[in-house]
Amino acid sequence: MKLRTCLAAFGLLLTATTWSQSKIFKEVNEEISSQMKIISQDEALMGYLVFTQLEKATKDSFNYQVTIMDENLNEIGKLDFREKNLQLQAVSFEQDILCLAYLKSDLADLKGTSMKTIRRSAEDGSYALFTQLIDLQGKIIHSNSQKLSLSVRGDIALIKSSRPATMAGTLKHPVILKNIPGKGFILFYGDNDKNRLIALDAAGKELWQKTVNEAQAYGILTAPAGIYLLSKKKDKMLEGGYSLTGYQAGDGTASKPYSLKDEKGNELKVLSFENDAVTGKPFITGMIINSRLGNNFISVRDLHKGTYDGVFTIAINGPGKSDIKEYFSYWKDGSKAPEIGSNGKLSTQGVYPRLMTTVRDFQGNTYFVGSGYTRKTRVGAIASSVIFSPLLFPPMVLLAPGTHKSKQTDIVLLKQDSAGRLRVDNSIPPAGKSRYIPSKAGFQYYDSRGFYTVMNAASRSNFLIVDEADAAVIYNVEKRQIVRRVPHRDGSVSTYIYPAKEGHIMVMEFDRKARQTKLSIEALQ
Numbered sequence: 001m002k003l004r005t006c007l008a009a010f011g012l013l014l015t016a017t018t019w020s021q022s023k024i025f026k027e028v029n030e031e032i033s034s035q036m037k038i039i040s041q042d043e044a045l046m047g048y049l050v051f052t053q054l055e056k057a058t059k060d061s062f063n064y065q066v067t068i069m070d071e072n073l074n075e076i077g078k079l080d081f082r083e084k085n086l087q088l089q090a091v092s093f094e095q096d097i098l099c100l101a102y103l104k105s106d107l108a109d110l111k112g113t114s115m116k117t118i119r120r121s122a123e124d125g126s127y128a129l130f131t132q133l134i135d136l137q138g139k140i141i142h143s144n145s146q147k148l149s150l151s152v153r154g155d156i157a158l159i160k161s162s163r164p165a166t167m168a169g170t171l172k173h174p175v176i177l178k179n180i181p182g183k184g185f186i187l188f189y190g191d192n193d194k195n196r197l198i199a200l201d202a203a204g205k206e207l208w209q210k211t212v213n214e215a216q217a218y219g220i221l222t223a224p225a226g227i228y229l230l231s232k233k234k235d236k237m238l239e240g241g242y243s244l245t246g247y248q249a250g251d252g253t254a255s256k257p258y259s260l261k262d263e264k265g266n267e268l269k270v271l272s273f274e275n276d277a278v279t280g281k282p283f284i285t286g287m288i289i290n291s292r293l294g295n296n297f298i299s300v301r302d303l304h305k306g307t308y309d310g311v312f313t314i315a316i317n318g319p320g321k322s323d324i325k326e327y328f329s330y331w332k333d334g335s336k337a338p339e340i341g342s343n344g345k346l347s348t349q350g351v352y353p354r355l356m357t358t359v360r361d362f363q364g365n366t367y368f369v370g371s372g373y374t375r376k377t378r379v380g381a382i383a384s385s386v387i388f389s390p391l392l393f394p395p396m397v398l399l400a401p402g403t404h405k406s407k408q409t410d411i412v413l414l415k416q417d418s419a420g421r422l423r424v425d426n427s428i429p430p431a432g433k434s435r436y437i438p439s440k441a442g443f444q445y446y447d448s449r450g451f452y453t454v455m456n457a458a459s460r461s462n463f464l465i466v467d468e469a470d471a472a473v474i475y476n477v478e479k480r481q482i483v484r485r486v487p488h489r490d491g492s493v494s495t496y497i498y499p500a501k502e503g504h505i506m507v508m509e510f511d512r513k514a515r516q517t518k519l520s521i522e523a524l525q
Helices: 115-124 156-161 300-305 379-387 393-399
Strands: 013-019 022-026 033-041 044-058 061-070 075-094 097-105 127-135 140-148 173-180 184-190 195-201 206-212 217-223 226-232 242-248 268-275 282-289 308-316 324-330 352-360 366-377 404-416 422-428 450-456 461-467 471-476 481-487 493-499 504-511 516-523
Touching: 033 173, 044 075, 044 097, 075 127, 075 173, 075 184, 097 140, 097 173, 097 184, 173 217, 184 206, 184 217, 195 226, 217 268, 226 268, 242 268, 268 352, 282 352, 300 352, 300 366, 300 404, 308 404, 352 404, 352 450, 352 461, 450 493, 461 493, 471 493, 481 493
Parallel strands: 033 075
Antiparallel strands: 013 022, 022 516, 033 044, 044 061, 061 075, 075 097, 097 127, 127 140, 173 184, 184 195, 195 206, 217 226, 226 242, 268 282, 282 308, 308 324, 352 366, 366 404, 404 422, 450 461, 461 471, 471 481, 493 504, 504 516
16 A cells, blocks of 8 residues: 655754745754654645654653644644653644644653563553644644553563653554544554544544454545545455445444455455545555466566456445446456556566556546566576586576576556556656566565655646655656656765655755755645
């Protein structure tokens, strides 16, 4: 599932240096720490929130500060309060109200104590889910605590040398917090006892609560009429096992779970679970898993054999099964993808695509995006093994890596239209050079690539951000051209690109020499 959160926790403290669409953060006292979260509504970025733990107030409590910024990084509100050990998990926005979800613990300053004391304190400690509703000026509207049963972390030894307020327990399933348009908020989490789905109104009153069956992972989207929970259970097809359940926003009435399979019973692998830019309704995209070879997906050799049979898009127009429309494009039989071989090889580029994400445009087309991989015979190794065939060990050593080699090449885009037809749309040259490695080696041995998207409704454009080892590439999907390449390193400055408000990107520049981070918001045209 694509996750829209693009900024991790920062060990930074906000300074006074600000201007229109930029902010400077400087590293300060290690006893003071900050977390930065995106404020979202209807999956759109509305602003930013910095949660800062200040000095210790009592033996088991701290002073905290919440700083609220708009989408241009301008400060619009601030809240100072005192509470037990808190760790911010998620933020959402609805009806001019912010909902913040924290993990809360009475485990405070254990720095310098014995491991026996730390472990006993962690195991006997009290944990809770703490929710806080505040307005945009920083006034607390409502707060509530719900007791949790957490697992003590395996790396508890780190508490001894870390900051005073370290959370020693972890949830089985992390907090997911979304707004329900016109109603309030939906909150999901799983502790050792059970998984809970809780709906709140904008004043913090609980509307309803449901227990959710155990699964490996979850995702949530909301719409005015419903809440959609995507769950992934353990399945014989390791990348399959997905199902979707719709809930009525008003009373939590659940629909019958919809299993993600095609008409042939093939399991589906989910790449994206998002809201459509035009309709505002959820859609799911991904891969059709080959029922015989689908559990082999870790290498180019696996892709060559045929891990997947095609791609799919599922449009969700309501919580019931009759509201769901399915679009399947098979390359296995060539019916909807004539440019793609039966094993997924692109005939025009001569590469095997490993698809990682999707982009949905304003005309109802879906673009499947990923990296291409070539596959070549290791002629020299095979020839040498023949020459040394009278000997036992040299051929074994020469052919141990396999008979083929592969390398990562261009970024590839496949376009699925509203009728389900699939074609190769374009390829983007990589920012750096790649090397050949054995085809049977796992994908983790290749250079990693991150994929993000930015939408501009005014120009009806979509931008793809490809984060590579050497640089970030910004690509206009509709115009089929590269807008910009941003090198990651220039002297002491490291630069990274993230999605920001609609039609914009956030440029994060970390100056190692000055020990400061600059965040800037820039428009994409």
